[in-house]
Amino acid sequence: MSTVSPARRPSSLPAGTLPTEAFRAAVDQADIAISITDPQANILFANEAFMRITGYAPAEIIGRNESVLSNHTTPKALYRTMWTALAGQRPWSGRLLNRRKDGVLYLADLTITPLVDARGVTTHYLGMHRDVTELHRLGRVTRNQKKLIESVVDAAPAAFALLDQSGRVILDNQEYKKLVSDLGSREPAHRLLDALHPDWRRLLAEAPAQCAFPHREQRIERPGGRARWLSATASVVDMQSDCVDSYFCAGGQPGLLLMVSDISDLRVEQERARIEARKAVLAEEERTAAIREGLSAALFRLGEPMNMMASAVTVLQRRDPLSARVLEDALRAAGAHLESLRLVIPQSPQELPVGINVNEILRDVLEISTPRLLAAGIVVDWQPAPTLPALPGRPVQLSMLFKALLDNAIEAMNVKGWRRRELLVQSTAGDERIAVRIADSGPGIPEEWRNKAFEPFFTMKNGGQHIGTGLSRAQQVVSDHGGIIDLDHSPSGGCAVVVEFRVDGDPI
Numbered sequence: 001m002s003t004v005s006p007a008r009r010p011s012s013l014p015a016g017t018l019p020t021e022a023f024r025a026a027v028d029q030a031d032i033a034i035s036i037t038d039p040q041a042n043i044l045f046a047n048e049a050f051m052r053i054t055g056y057a058p059a060e061i062i063g064r065n066e067s068v069l070s071n072h073t074t075p076k077a078l079y080r081t082m083w084t085a086l087a088g089q090r091p092w093s094g095r096l097l098n099r100r101k102d103g104v105l106y107l108a109d110l111t112i113t114p115l116v117d118a119r120g121v122t123t124h125y126l127g128m129h130r131d132v133t134e135l136h137r138l139g140r141v142t143r144n145q146k147k148l149i150e151s152v153v154d155a156a157p158a159a160f161a162l163l164d165q166s167g168r169v170i171l172d173n174q175e176y177k178k179l180v181s182d183l184g185s186r187e188p189a190h191r192l193l194d195a196l197h198p199d200w201r202r203l204l205a206e207a208p209a210q211c212a213f214p215h216r217e218q219r220i221e222r223p224g225g226r227a228r229w230l231s232a233t234a235s236v237v238d239m240q241s242d243c244v245d246s247y248f249c250a251g252g253q254p255g256l257l258l259m260v261s262d263i264s265d266l267r268v269e270q271e272r273a274r275i276e277a278r279k280a281v282l283a284e285e286e287r288t289a290a291i292r293e294g295l296s297a298a299l300f301r302l303g304e305p306m307n308m309m310a311s312a313v314t315v316l317q318r319r320d321p322l323s324a325r326v327l328e329d330a331l332r333a334a335g336a337h338l339e340s341l342r343l344v345i346p347q348s349p350q351e352l353p354v355g356i357n358v359n360e361i362l363r364d365v366l367e368i369s370t371p372r373l374l375a376a377g378i379v380v381d382w383q384p385a386p387t388l389p390a391l392p393g394r395p396v397q398l399s400m401l402f403k404a405l406l407d408n409a410i411e412a413m414n415v416k417g418w419r420r421r422e423l424l425v426q427s428t429a430g431d432e433r434i435a436v437r438i439a440d441s442g443p444g445i446p447e448e449w450r451n452k453a454f455e456p457f458f459t460m461k462n463g464g465q466h467i468g469t470g471l472s473r474a475q476q477v478v479s480d481h482g483g484i485i486d487l488d489h490s491p492s493g494g495c496a497v498v499v500e501f502r503v504d505g506d507p508i
């Protein structure tokens, strides 16, 4: 092979013309295997890189057919396509399996260009090929790794979604796809992030690191199905851009990787345990309240004969002072006994106010009352406000309050022969207030009894047999929370109890 010095130029050539030797040297020294053949693919010329890649010496290769390089495992159809293109004087490119002189196989990326003379006849073929074995191996390794990662990610019991800086989901797995269909929402990642980190869109664009958070749980309502509890972890990942304009930039683009696991079963279990605990607390509190009310009612009613006896003492003092004194002593002893009885009336436990989600309390109370509601054949229309601010309150007291209102509604409708049995439980928020409406389709409370209904020991049930402290106790709890309670007509014909609280806990 000949070489030329680029600095030397024959003086006969005009300035700007490349000498023929330079062409020859360029082809000889190019770092790509170049061969020129006759129309039958017999090699007439091969450069240094060709010798290096194939392992043949010039004397061994010149005059031989290019097929000497074939390993004879490249599909025949591929050669047919090659030769069809060449016969049509079109260049052809493809990948072939070649064999070096020493028997080692290599993959060649080959381009063949037909050289056509002035008469339009193919006189030669120009072949250029590169050993791409290592490139192919790396490509395969990368593809295999990608497949492995994809199958691991797809087999993972958690859902993954990778979001780019504009919030677009650019990668996900099978579990995430299941989530899309289960929740009936186009992009569950957005729904979760909106709920868990409302400012995520702005932060992802401006300060991605602030979008990360570990294990946050969110309840997601599903249209016509059981709500799901999801636990999400967001982490920021550095991604390399695939745009050409970032080829020379070292830095990548941040992306947000969201990992979501379904903890519904766990939460259902926890909820069940919580409801059971609340049920036990309410049952205990109800028992205590019943004792308290029974004793208070007894003391209240004993007041009447005591007063009569006191009047009798006054009358007797003039006519029969001795009997009057005996009666007076008895009265004093009875008074002392009543007083000691008053002292043992159990008080409700002191609760510290905490931030309360009224929807949660109502949901719990409905859950606890479900067996009674089902047994009474009552259809419940539960309309919670989509979001409620926290109310500073005492959870047990408020649960007792709503349970008592619900019990009243159930009792009002659960009467033999009563047909319409509908219960509306609704919470609304607005104007710094939270309102709860419990409306039944029972017989309702007559207008004239509306105010009396809140008096202690008033009842209109069972011809006055019932102790009837429910509403007065409810009013006590409401006013302890600075709220108001009122009775109204229910659109379904019965009674509607409306309870309102200020969000800051101040009295209304």
Ligand code: FAD
Pocket: 035, 036, 037, 039, 040, 041, 065, 066, 067, 068, 069, 070, 071, 072, 074, 079, 080, 083, 087, 096, 097, 098, 108, 110, 112, 125, 126, 127, 129
């Ligand atoms: P072959 O008998 O050579 O041919 C197989 C098929 O190709 C047959 O169906 C036949 O009809 C058709 N065919 C063969 N020669 C011609 C022709 N001259 N005109 C029209 N059709 C024809 N092959 C490699 O395996 N590795 C290479 O690196 C390689 N480099 C090449 C570089 C150039 C510039 C050219 C022109 C060809 C090159 N070839 C290469 C193709 C090679 O010439 C053989 O066609 C191929 O190796 C198949 O060889 P074979 O002995 O299996 O079959």
